[in-house]
Amino acid sequence: QVQLVESGGGLVKPGESLRLSCAASGFTFSDYYMSWIRQAPGQGLEWVSYIGSSTKYIDYADSVKGRFTISRDNAKNLLYLQMKSLRAEDTAVYYCARFLEYGDVWGKGTTVTVSS
Amino acid sequence: EIVMTQSPATLSVSPGERATLSCRASQSVNSNLAWYQQKPGQAPRLLIYNSFIRATGIPARFSGSGSGTDFTLTISSLQSEDFAVYYCQQYNNWPRTMYTFGQGTKLEIK
Numbered sequence: 001q002v003q004l005v006e007s008g009g010g011l012v013k014p015g016e017s018l019r020l021s022c023a024a025s026g027f028t029f030s031d032y033y034m035s036w037i038r039q040a041p042g043q044g045l046e047w048v049s050y051i052g053s054s055t056k057y058i059d060y061a062d063s064v065k066g067r068f069t070i071s072r073d074n075a076k077n078l079l080y081l082q083m084k085s086l087r088a089e090d091t092a093v094y095y096c097a098r099f100l101e102y103g104d105v106w107g108k109g110t111t112v113t114v115s116s
Numbered sequence: 117e118i119v120m121t122q123s124p125a126t127l128s129v130s131p132g133e134r135a136t137l138s139c140r141a142s143q144s145v146n147s148n149l150a151w152y153q154q155k156p157g158q159a160p161r162l163l164i165y166n167s168f169i170r171a172t173g174i175p176a177r178f179s180g181s182g183s184g185t186d187f188t189l190t191i192s193s194l195q196s197e198d199f200a201v202y203y204c205q206q207y208n209n210w211p212r213t214m215y216t217f218g219q220g221t222k223l224e225i226k
Contacts, residue, residue, distance in 0.1 A: 045152075045160065045203055047215040061214065095159055101207035101215075102150035104171060106159035 002026035002105050004096050009110030016086055016114075022079040022096030022107055030074035033057070035099035036081045038092035039109075046092075049081065050099060064090075086114045118142055118206055122218035128226040129194055137189040137221045139204035144184045148208040151180055151189045154220075155200045163202075164189065191223075199225050 008020040020036070035050040049060045049070040058070055069082040079096050091114045097103035119142040129135045139149065147167040152160035162171040164180035167187060177192040191198055204218040 044219045045205070045217040047205075047217070101148065102162060102165045102205060103152075103160070104162045104165075106161070108159055 002098075004098065004105060004107035006094065006096050006107045006110035009094065009112045011113045011115065012086055013116050014087055014114055017082070017084045018086060018112060020081040020083070020094055020096075020110055020112070022081075024077045024079065024098075027098070027105075029072075029077040030054075032098050033100040034072060034079045035097050035103065036070065036079075037095045037097055037099070037103065037106075038090075038112075039095070040089075040092045043092075048094070051079070083112070086112075088114050090114050117214050118145060118208065118216050120204055120206055120216050120218035122202075122204055122221045124221060125219070126222045126224060128224050130226045131194050131196060133194055133226075135191040135194055135198075135223055137191075137202055137223070139182075139187040139189070139218050141185045141187075141206055145206040145208035147183045148206055149180075149182070149187050150205045150207065151178075152203045152205065153198075153200045154203065160203065194223075196225075199223050 003025045005023045036048040038046050038048050051058050051070045067085045071080045093109040093111050095109045096107045098105035121140045123138045149167045151164040154160045163174050168180045179190045181188050201220045201222050203220050207215050
């Protein structure tokens with residue numbers, strides 16, 4: 001079945017880096033735009049970044065631009081989010097989603113906690 | 117940035133009754149609006165896109181309407197599994213994005 005599984009979350013200190021991964025299965029990964037969306041504790045949803053099927057199109061929310069980098073490996077059906085210079089306000093559950101204009105398939109999320 | 121405002125923040129409705137949730141955009145998003153349902157500890161689930169089109173597998177009791185700045189999600193006869201948080205999301209101006217979500221409406225059992 002169609003599935004997305006995130007990994008790589010954890011506890012890091014402010015200023016540190018972390019790389020999230022998302023493994024896709026059950027669909028032709030290379031055909032789809034993908035996004036990362038996050039949700040801070042007790043808060044709503046915030047779109048973070050998207051990447052086109054061939055990486056030609058990439059965009060970021062202003063809140064992460066210059067610090068986060070999205071990438072993908074279509075041969076391995078993997079989506080990544082490299083996060084640098086992490087801040088306390090980046091603490092959230094990070095979801096990957098099959099997401100062009102809206103997300104029709106979501107993973108269960110991975111938790112990132114930024115705290116000293 | 118387009119700001120999405122949902123109302124009310126919390127809606128208390130009895131099972132079997134109708135629920136009406138609202139979402140307003142700070143500027144026109146045409147019909148580029150989606151609705152999601154999120155239950156505690158779960159990922160969001162797409163319900164509606166393009167303002168009124170139900171996603172695959174979504175029951176007919178869920179319906180969406182509106183265009184421009186004002187949108188409505190209606191659940192015609194609430195089932196126990198419908199009590200959750202609902203988010204709207206705009207996707208106007210793709211590919212220059214900044215997709216934005218509303219802050220959510222919590223639908224609780226009355």
